[in-house]
Amino acid sequence: MNKRKFLSGLVAVSLGLGASFAGTASAQTSQTTRTYSASQEFDTVKQGANQWYYEKLAGTAYLELLYDKNNKRWAAPQGYPWVSATALHPDQNFDAVRKWVSPGTGTISITGSVQKGSPEGDGVAVSIKKDGETLWSSILTNTTAVKPTDVSKISVEPGTEISFVVNKRTDSNYDHTLWQPNIVYTGSNTSASLGASAKTSAAGLKPSSVLSVLDYGAKADDSGDDYAAFVAAIDAGKSLNKPVYVPAGNYVLSEILTIDGVKVQGAGKFLTTLTSTDPRRGSIDLKGTGAELSNLKHAYQTTVPRGDGSNEKNNITVRGAKNFKIQNVYVSKSSTAGIMVTYGSTNGIVSGNTLDSTGADGIHMTGGSNYITVENNTVRKAGDDTIAVVSYIDSDVLPAHHITIRKNNVGYGSKARGIAVVGGTDVTISNNSIQDTNMAGVYIAVEASYNTRNVDRITVSNNMINHTGIAEPQNHPNVLVYASQGIVDNVVFNNNIIKNGAHRGIGVWGSGSIQNITFNKNTLINRVGEATTFTNGKIKLNQNVGF
Structure with missing residues (x-):
């Protein structure tokens, strides 16, 4: 059963607190x-x-x-x-x-x-x-x-x-x-109101199993800096092995906030907002084992140019964390990436989030990160790719691997590709809706310009890829496999609907080594220009429609 939508809005259920946390003590059993x-x-x-x-x-x-x-x-x-x-x-x-x-x-x-x-x-x-x-x-x-x-x-x-x-x-x-x-x-009525009662101080209502940032000096909806209070609450949460709750309201953070092995949860992504005031040092960093961030919004008061793309300017950065979760978070207007997963982070879930107007990629996985599931997210107007897996030869000890990207809804004016694997292995891309991106909707590649690693064992199934590759003069197809160095091998496209290509349907390009590329039962319709441009690779076509 998919509890995503229910859990995303209910502090009481997802923290196992009962409705008394958000309302009255009797709400849980009423x-x-x-x-x-x-x-x-x-x-x-x-x-x-x-x-x-x-x-x-x-x-x-x-x-x-x-x-x-x-x-x-x-x-x-x-x-x-x-x-x-x-x-x-x-x-x-x-x-x-x-x-x-x-x-x-x-x-x-x-x-x-x-x-x-x-x-x-x-x-x-x-x-x-x-x-x-x-x-x-x-x-x-x-x-x-x-x-x-x-x-x-x-x-x-x-x-x-x-x-x-x-x-x-x-x-x-x-x-x-x-x-x-x-x-x-x-x-x-488990979902007791999270309205005005959610802004009430947790004192007298809070079960002993959780901590509230209000008890450590945070004050919602004023102009004061709440950074020290958040640090104190998170430190206490780690010491006492308790989750940290952030009631509804807006809180100001002047520095990078680190969540080390602690669960931090708001009252909902339309109710709790963390606003970072320093556009160069405003990331919320997750590290350690079991860190979680959920049910809140993170926004920057102002942004700066992407520049070197430093992680300190992301909305959320996962730094080598294990068994982490980022769930039901609203990301708004970062200077660089929305959610960056790096430094070998492993066993993570990025689910049910909304990312809007990021300076770089919406969701980016790199640094050998592995066993990550990215599902049910919405990404709009990303400054680069909406969701990307990237592995570099120069800096990554291992490629990013065992990544699952499914049931996401992305595009809506994003400036580069939809879902991209640029160096990486064992990646599954399934049941996503991808539309209105400047470059290819799905992009599988090894790039010399960024010195990325090889690509192997990529499966792309049951996706809707609609009206992508809009930008000129690049004229990307809806789906593009590309290699300017290295090896691309064992890439399989199954049962995708590829439609309304702004310039062409499907391309397999580049001077690198492109090996086995298979298309099974895909449907290509309503494209402008050529159906396919296969200039390299060992292409296998089985029961496709439109090419």
Whole structure:
């Protein structure tokens, strides 16, 4: 079960504290009955308000939509799919999804009929799913309203996901579907309000299992420097082996903050903000074993030019950490990278984060880092690649290896590549949505200009690569394999949809040694220019469409 969205918003659950941490001591065990209305509680500001999310689905990958103010709906950058207060519309490649996430343990009953908005078209496939398991489904071919059946007294637990899905049949023309479900929930209310009560001092409410930065002198929403208080709280957390909690509000940090083997968690990425005032020394550094950072926003008051790209100017830098997590963090406007994982960091999870307007890569893994999972992140307007694995001959003892990059939603005006492996081994790139990047959407390469290591055993599967390679005169294809030195070998592309290439579809280029490159069951559509430019390598093509 994917608890990502639920855990990202609930301090009490993810720290194992009970709702008393954010509200009152009785909230953890209280029973409640509440009706959640999809239309009345439709939110125009943030995902997750009142437990509702707005997403698109391809295969098993749920990716969040962005709010479109002009059309008053959550939508993909191309306009489809979309979800409004009253309706959903899929596109050719993605289902439209309205999702509700359970706030606790109990039962639900679902009401509300569903019907096509137009008699035209070939119909839609609609379904209700619980954590991926179909509870009910139907095919709608006319405007007759249909009431879902057998969707009463369904057991749920904290984080259970109930998805209302609209899928095309043959095509998505006239697939506007009216659906305003209501969910009557009866059970425990684990997700006690994180509003004003979350700003209350933890004194008197805080269980003995955690520490609050307020108890060490931090003050939210004033102009004072909270750096010393954060250092004291983190030091105490390490000494006492306790997590550190940062209540809602804005906190000022004047220096690099180091989190050494401690869990630091805010009240939510729209509630807790850490603002760094020195654009050259504002990184939050993770090191040691078991460091975690979650449920908050990190922003710079000002930024400076990228320059030498020093790690001190990142939003978050993982420095040789083991068993680390970065989860549900909002990264805003760094001078260099958003999240940098380096110095041999191992066994890490980077999940559910939003990165916006970074000076360099959004998420960057290098320095021999290994066994890292990067999933369910959104990266917009990166100053370089959105997600990159890079290994250098000069400085890295080992290549970065065993990296999994899955279910991310990236691009949206990023200045370089979408997802890139430039030196590295054993990397899996799957179920990602990549769109609107200046350079190639997927880039697998060994580069002489940066003296990077060889590439071996890379699998690229079930991704949507849409309208990339926009910049001229580079004219990158949507997918590019490239070598100007070294060896690229054992790269496999499976079941990807590669569409709307700004200049061409797929390229395999370069004067280096390009060995086995395999394309299995990929679909290439609507590109401008050539379908493929294969100038090097041992290319194997099996059951592809469009090339």
